[in-house]
Amino acid sequence: MNHVFLPVRMGHHTLQNRLVMAPMTRSRAELDGTPGPLAARYYGQRAGLGLIVTEGTQPSDDGQGYLTTPGIYTDAHVAGWQKITAAVHAKGGRLFIQLMHAGRMSHPDNTPHHRQGVAPSAIAPNTPMFTMKGMQDIPVPRALSTDEVRQTIADFRHAARRAIDAGADGVEIHGANAYLVQQFFAPSANTRTDEYGGSIENRARFAIEVAKAIAEEIGPHRTAIRLSPGTAMWGIDEGAEGPDLYRYLVAELDKLGLAYLHLMHLGNEALLADLRKLWKQTLILNRPGRPREQIGNDVASGLADLEAYGQMVLANPDFVERLKTGAPLNDADPRTYFGGDAQGYVDYPALDEAISA
Template sequence: MSSLFTPIHVAKATFSNRLVMAPMTRSRAEFDGTPGELAAEYYAQRASVGLIVAEGTQPSADGQGYLTTPGIYSDAHVAGWKKITSAVHAQGGHIFIQLMHAGRMSHPDNTPHHRQGVAPSAIAPNTPMFTATGMQDIPVPRALSTEEVRQTVADFRFAARRAIEAGADGVEIHGANAYLIQQFFAPSANTRTDEYGGSIENRARFAIEVATAIAEEIGADKTAIRLSPGTAMWGIDEGEEGPSLYRYLVAELNKLGLAYVHVLHQGNDALLADIRKLWKNTLILNRPSRPREQIGADLAAGLADMEAYGQMVLANPDFVERLKAGAPLNQADHTTFFGGSQKGYTDYLALSA
């Protein structure tokens, strides 16, 4: 486990250790997408990890899916995020803002403009979503036109620039967990007949264009992407060609020289090994529900350069210190994950308390 606590050079940055706070939606922003008042304290408390990846943040009004998630496209958003990045940097930490376009995983009641969600194709995910009035079925989304797909790429580019203006060390593109980019990957969600649908190359095109545009705008060293090969949730089915799509995608992304790829591993070890070979820069690995005794195992096995943790960091602001000391970990309170105030957000005790 000792290798977890050694510094690592990622592109032009140096992180103090190999531990990453995974992005986690907390739904505590203002309705307009401005980060909430406690967000700076929440992230600064956890700044001892090598890298914080902030919660999914919409690059546009159309990109919002859930209630009270933050944005990064308006002046108010930038001002709110500046408080967060400044607080993290004051503690010696690094923070990337994750750019998340929810695509069809959206309800009009949750967005500032109350419009129908957008997606590669007009196919509903057949699942309900929480809104201010309770659980509601997600309506059928509107299929993006080819020109609108290109405009969405431009939205990502603009949001990345705003993130840097807000003091972020970089951005992580959310290409995982059944949201817009992965919707383009999956034939179950993408039945397009233009250059963004059909073949593996076409279904990967949107992700590559987003990554290329952001790297051009803010630098490849400040650009990263998260992928979850094999995710099967909310109607996403990548089909038999899924692993081949990711091999093609990672090889193409590797040409851009991005800072890192962040993989949410779903169990295809052969694909993970291939990604490790195809990707020449930093690889971050996140395994769902990894037990404490396995912390550091992927570094030791050479499968990853950094390891990402979600709930453990959420519940333990001094996660790094607890691991070093072999101290017990706080358990996360699932009832306070989304919405609310300081309870289950900034009130988890550190060992020093």
Template sequence: MSALFTPVRVGRYTLKNHLVMAPMTRSRASLDGTPGELAAEYYAQRASVGLIVTEGTQPSDDGQGYLATPGIYTEAHVDGWKNVTAAVHERGGRIFIQLMHAGRMSHPDNTPHHRQGVAPSAIAPGVPMFTLKGMQDIPAPRALTTAEVRQTVDDFRFAARQAIAAGADGVEIHGANGYLVQQFFAPNANTRTDKYGGSIDNRARFAIEVATAIAGEIGADRTAIRLSPGTPLWGIDEGAEGPALYRHLVTELDKLGLAYLHVSLQGNEPQLADIRERWRGTLILNRPGRTREAVGADVASGLADLEAYGQMVLANPDFVTRLKLGAPMNDALPNAFFGGDGRGYIDYPALALTDTVTS
């Protein structure tokens, strides 16, 4: 495990360790998408990890899916994120803002313009979503026109520029977990007949165009992407061609020289090996449900360059110190994951030794 605590180069930065805070939606932003008052403290408390990846942050009004998620496309958003990034940097951390367009995983009651969601095709996910009126079925989205797909690429580009203006060290494109980018991959969510649908090359095109646009805007070494191959979340089914799509996608993304590829995948070792073979750059691996005993195994084996953790970092602001000391971990409070105040957000206790043990 000692290799986890050594410096590692990622994009243009040298991180202090091989540990990453995975992106986690917390739904504590204001309704206009400005990060909440406690967000700076929440992220700064966890700045001992090598890299923080923020909660999913919408690049446009159309990109919002859930209540009280942050945005990064207005000046108010930028000002709010400046407080967060400054607090993280003051404690010696690095932070990438994750750009997340929810696509069809959206409800009109949750967005500032109260319009129908947008997606590759007009196919509902078949699941409900929490709104201010309670749980409601998600209505079918409106299919983006070809011109609107190109505009959405520009929305991502603009949001990346705004993230850098807000002091972020880089951005991570959310291409996982059933949201817009992955919706383009899946034949059961993408029945388009233009250049963004049909063949593997076409279904991967949107992700590659977004990554290329952002890399051109802020630099490839500050641009990253997260993928969750084969994850059947929110009605997504990538079908039998899924592995071939990811072989093509990863090969093309590798040519861009991005800061890192962040893969969320539990099991399916052959596909992980396939990705590792095609990705020559930095690989961050997040295995949902990974146990404390498995921490460090993927870095030690050489499969991953860094390991990302969600709930363990959420519940342990001094995650790195606890790992070094072999100390017990706090348990996360699931009923405080989404929305609310500081409870289950900034009040998880740190070890008494935190102030005297350096990371």
């Protein structure tokens, strides 16, 4: 495990260790998308990790899916994020804001403009979503026109610039977990007949153009992407061509010289090995449910440069120190994952607090 405690170079940044806080939706922003009053404390508590990837952050009104998720496209949003980046940097940490467009995973009651969700095609995910009125079925989204797809790319570019204005070290494009970018990949969500649908190359085009636009705007060393090959949730089915799409996509993205590729690995070891060979920059690997005793294995083997962890970091603000000392870990409380106040957000005890209690 000692490998993960060593500094590492990632693009233009030197990280203090090889452990990453994975992005986790917490739904504690203000109604206008400004990060909540406790967010700087929450992220600052966890700045001992080499890199923090923030919760999914919408790049536009259309991009919001869930209640009280943060945005990064208005002056108020920027001011809120500036407090967070300052708190993380004060402790020597690095922070990338994850840009997440929910696409069809949205409900009109959850967005500022209360409009129908948008997606590659007018196909509903056939799942309910929590709203202020309780659980409601997600309605059929409106298919983006070709011009609107290009405007959405411009929205990502604008949000990336605002993230840098807010002091972020970079942005991570959310291309995973059944949200808009991955919706373009999946034939079950994308039946388009223009240049963004049909062939592998066309279905990968949106992700590549978003990455290119952001890299042009803020630099490739500040641009990253998260992918989850093989995700089968909320109506996403990438089909038999799925692995080949990712081989093509990663090879094309590699040409851009991005800061890192963040993979949520779901078990296809052959595909993971291929993507590792195709990707020449930093690779972050997130294996959901990885037990403590396996932390560091992927870095030690050379399969990954960094490893990302979610729930363990959520519940342990001093995650790195606990690993170094062999101290026990707090258990995460699922009841407080989404929404609420300080409980289950900034009140998990650090090791010194737990010992003195």
